[in-house]
Amino acid sequence: MNLAGAQIFPNPLSAKHGRRFPFTLKSHRSKYDGDDGIPIEDVKTLVKFKSRHNYIRVLQVSRTAHHPLAGSRLLLLDAPGNIHSIFFPFKSLTNAYFDVLATLPPIIPPGPLAILGFGAGSSAKPVLEMHPEAVIHGWELDPSVISVAREYFGLEKLEKEHPDRLYIHTGNALNASTKDGFAGIFVDLFTKGCVIPQLQDASTWERLKRILKKGGRIMANVGGHCVEPEDIRKDGGVIMVETLKAMHKVFGDELFVLNLNDREDESSLALTGRLPDSNEWKKALKKPLRFYADLWKAYAPLEDQLPRK
CATH class of the missing domain: 3.40.50.150 (Vaccinia Virus protein VP39)
Structure with a gap:
């Protein structure tokens, strides 16, 4: 599949999501239920490229974000934006x-x-x-x-x-x-x-x-x-x-x-x-x-x- 034109996230400017990134965790959303995403200004893209197997993106979530993922780094590997890894620098557990x-x-x-x-x-x-x-x-x-x-x-x-x-x-x-x-x-x-x-x-x-x-x-x-x-x-x-x-x-x-x-x-x-x-x-x-x-x-x-x- 050609991922060049694929949509990583729902349009952050849409009426449904406002200016927010609604991430999908690959197999766990209960900690984030009721939250419709992370404000776009609290997310920074550190890496984005296509490898032989994946569409790799690394995102940094601001420590000041009002969200359970504040201060984390996220690994996304597919076009829909499912989260495949979470990293908090100062703790081991991810609550996922x-x-x-x-x-x-x-x-x-x-x-x-x-x-x-x-x-x-x-x-x-x-x-x-x-x-x-x-x-x-x-x-x-x-x-x-x-x-x-x-x-x-x-x-x-x-x-x-x-x-x-x-x-x-x-x-x-x-x-x-x-x-x-x-x-x-x-x-x-x-x-x-x-x-x-x-x-x-x-x-x-x-x-x-x-x-x-x-x-x-x-x-x-x-x-x-x-x-x-x-x-x-x-x-x-x-x-x-x-x-x-x-x-x-x-x-x-x-x-x-x-x-x-x-x-x-x-x-x-x-x-x-x-x-x-x-x-x-x-x-x-x-x-x-x-x-x-x-x-x-x-x-x-x-x-x-x-x-x-």
């Missing part, structure tokens, strides 16, 4: 779905953690800082994203601080492997504003299951209706349902869903394996993360709950 990965280490066996779809490292940072034993291998298809992450999102600093705990690989994340298997895998793979089509195929989840250690788990960002595809004929909620159905074929009753919004088709994460005791799980987590342990529910088909067209 990236933080949920930091709840995984206490419920997996010892061993490396893989992040498939590394982006600018928003999920890796809290894991490394909150779990001193964690070792992360991150895969990102686009080397340009990693270059931008090192320059604008603190990734270079993170790598220097954790040289034996953070390893970055560029290439197809679905080819990820390690000698003795991963203790945990975080799947966060999107292209053109959609969960990649391979994740609607059960055979992909079969392969990912095979590269887990015994007792290992997969946590996946399965998107939802709030994710805006470049192709207007697609719907993020429908793609989420198909992705969860493919996972269910492989993991059966050991599949759980965390809904990040009131509507179950709006935005979700998935977790494999038996659900841990929430009280024990919370004891092993930092206080800001504990509430996530209570949000997981057993997977149930969502087709009947999707909005009718």
Whole structure:
């Protein structure tokens, strides 16, 4: 698709949005519900270019903006303007779905953690800082994203601080492997504003299951209706349902869903394996993360709950 003429955001001068940027977070909007965007004067574009795989933009949000994203840097990779990474210079947590990965280490066996779809490292940072034993291998298809992450999102600093705990690989994340298997895998793979089509195929989840250690788990960002595809004929909620159905074929009753919004088709994460005791799980987590342990529910088909067209 030629992105040269694509509209990154709804027209900031339109009657609907006034002079505001209404960002869409790739899989989490609950923290920003009721807010119709960031004033245009509070947003500065630091980087904008097309790589082989993405339309890369880095935005700086003013620290004086009256918005939860004030003081952050945002990574946008697709034409609709979905946020793929958030970086706050002086804190690890983003108050977005990236933080949920930091709840995984206490419920997996010892061993490396893989992040498939590394982006600018928003999920890796809290894991490394909150779990001193964690070792992360991150895969990102686009080397340009990693270059931008090192320059604008603190990734270079993170790598220097954790040289034996953070390893970055560029290439197809679905080819990820390690000698003795991963203790945990975080799947966060999107292209053109959609969960990649391979994740609607059960055979992909079969392969990912095979590269887990015994007792290992997969946590996946399965998107939802709030994710805006470049192709207007697609719907993020429908793609989420198909992705969860493919996972269910492989993991059966050991599949759980965390809904990040009131509507179950709006935005979700998935977790494999038996659900841990929430009280024990919370004891092993930092206080800001504990509430996530209570949000997981057993997977149930969502087709009947999707909005009718």
